[in-house]
Amino acid sequence: MAAITAEISAWFSARFAHLEVLAGEMIAALKLDEHRRLELTESTRRRMKAVAVRALADHPVLDGCGVIFARSALDTENGHLEWWVREDEARFARYSFGVVPGGDRYYDYEHHEWFIRAFHHGVPALVGPYVDYLGVEAYVVTLTVPAQHGDARLGAVGTDIQVSDLEQELLPVLLRSARSLALVGRHGNVILGNSSRFLPGEFVPAEAPGTERVALGPDSAGVSLLIAAPLAR
Numbered sequence: 001m002a003a004i005t006a007e008i009s010a011w012f013s014a015r016f017a018h019l020e021v022l023a024g025e026m027i028a029a030l031k032l033d034e035h036r037r038l039e040l041t042e043s044t045r046r047r048m049k050a051v052a053v054r055a056l057a058d059h060p061v062l063d064g065c066g067v068i069f070a071r072s073a074l075d076t077e078n079g080h081l082e083w084w085v086r087e088d089e090a091r092f093a094r095y096s097f098g099v100v101p102g103g104d105r106y107y108d109y110e111h112h113e114w115f116i117r118a119f120h121h122g123v124p125a126l127v128g129p130y131v132d133y134l135g136v137e138a139y140v141v142t143l144t145v146p147a148q149h150g151d152a153r154l155g156a157v158g159t160d161i162q163v164s165d166l167e168q169e170l171l172p173v174l175l176r177s178a179r180s181l182a183l184v185g186r187h188g189n190v191i192l193g194n195s196s197r198f199l200p201g202e203f204v205p206a207e208a209p210g211t212e213r214v215a216l217g218p219d220s221a222g223v224s225l226l227i228a229a230p231l232a233r
Contacts (some may be wrong), residue, residue, distance in 0.1 A: 186222025
């Protein structure tokens, strides 16, 4: 079990390490004006697109990535995201969100946990699984880290991973054990498991009888490996 735990923990740590690199490259493309407000020029957006497209091409497990800006950093009531999604193996597109309060399909992302933890708490976060806002009707998990420009925090940099892609990466590792195992998020919701005993999205109480949990990856992400006692025969 120690080998499985170490391998999965290393996988999540690597995902967050890549996200930190992505954040650094995204933020390097940004500039602040004399009033410390963002200047989102076309040149800046082209540079950010190039970073995002390369990340999606180099990491097939990612379904989307980009920067989610705090309205305070923009000095506006409207939100703003520079977010790119995978259309297929070789095509990537920028996704447009409803960011005007009161407008059609308004996306008030600043109330989402993945934004709050990265922007307000300043820590890496993993949230999910949940049904994706983009309407792909698939379970996803979102990973975020703070978007920091010098001493100014501008929002969050994030990646989305569909649970089906996560299963391709990690389920073979979990299946090496004869025990029932599951990856669980900080609120006790199953991300994926190696048996029908634990299904994605299902809530498992912290004190569920016959189980133990081992923390994985960055502490602030809140991911753990749930290990169930063998079923009585």
